[in-house]
Amino acid sequence: MKKQKIYIVVIIGLVTMLLVAVMFAQFKTIEETDITGIETARETELRTMLSSWKEKYEETAQRLTETQNTIDEYKRTIASNEESSEILDQELEQTNLLLGKTDVVGNGVIVTLTDNDVQTISADDLLVLVNELRLAGAEAISINDKRIVNMSEIVAVGDSILVNTERVTSPYVVKAIGDQTYLFSALSLKNSGFIDTHTSNGETVELVQQNNITIPAYSSSRELMSLNYAKEVEEE
């Protein structure tokens, strides 16, 4: 009788201990997962910040060097009384390129959106796509060969979509020049990328990478390359 009781007590004791130990082990694991979750999030965020500042710095430093070279070039022509046409043309060409006043060529991606029986492509779809392409660093974008410049609008008027006041229709071929790999992977992110979010709605969207894409210069009759109301703030 006594021996049995002792056995029972010891066994109960052991089981309780085991249970408690397991419980603690469990608590610990939960805690650890939480800690690593926060830790990686923080560190990842910091690393992203670091690389983004680094990229901005490098871009700025490079532009600074270029600008100083251009200044020197002008100074040289002033000192020697030469014509400054070469450096002027260079600057003009560069700013025209950035503005969208020239045909451009480069590697990038082409997204084709087509109306189908289920879904019609909306102006908003195109607006969102252009935004995503810009986020992924696109340098030049066109929709059905209408160049998207800074002040280009994409609006629905009745059943039509207008880009730079010109009508575009399905299939919408959206070309973008930029870092091809980055553009492609940004759009094709699983579930959250543009392609997945829009094909899951039943839209027909195709994404391809292509080299030597040509995007035409801005050529709409709409005056987006002049300023009638805005003027530069003069230095005091």
Added chain:
Amino acid sequence: MSKNKIAITLGIVCMILTIAIVIQINTIKGTNETVSQTLAEDELRDEVLRMKERYDNAYSSLENAEKELAQVREQATQNDDSSAEKEAEIKLNNNLLGLTDLEGQGVEITLQDDPNATVDSISVLDQISNHLVHDSDIRMIVNELKNAGAEAISINGQRVVSTTSIICIGNVIKVNDSRVSSPFVIKAIGFPERLMTALDRPGGFLEELNSYGIVTSIKKSNKVEIPKYSGVISAKYMRTQN
């Protein structure tokens, strides 16, 4: 009986010991982890700050260099008509690109998250998002302004340029990679009446936002000032086709 008591006491003591050991192990591990974590993070944080400082310095040098460039360009071209024409065109291009501060007639729009929307006042949690200004709302307004002929646009001081994206990451809206938050002030230079009508007309977009409790205002102004883009626009991947 006494043997039983001894066994129980022993059991309890063992348990307490085990618990103590487990707690201790936990605490030690925890402290070590936190220490090494914060150390690594602090180092990273320092690095981020140093890089930001380097950028700030480079950027202010670039601002000065751009002013100097405009001056020497003007000086170098003042004696020749065709050069002066090109100089004016470069200036216009830089204005259009968003690389200069601009001023002129236009409108100022303010959007503010619904001040009455709190988690308490709204029963279903996901409905609170209806009372907040979204990235898509701002994109919509910017697009409407462009459609109404805006010549320059800024969002909380961030100039809208050809590379500008307006996105939402978590509950943060980013424009040009900078955080912006409510109240959102969107400025546009252009023909004021047209800009105004585009958004303020009955059934227009501002009215729609109002119906969700978002506080909106729009006013015409004779002097809207829009700052230049605080970044660099470059062509690394595209080139002019000859």
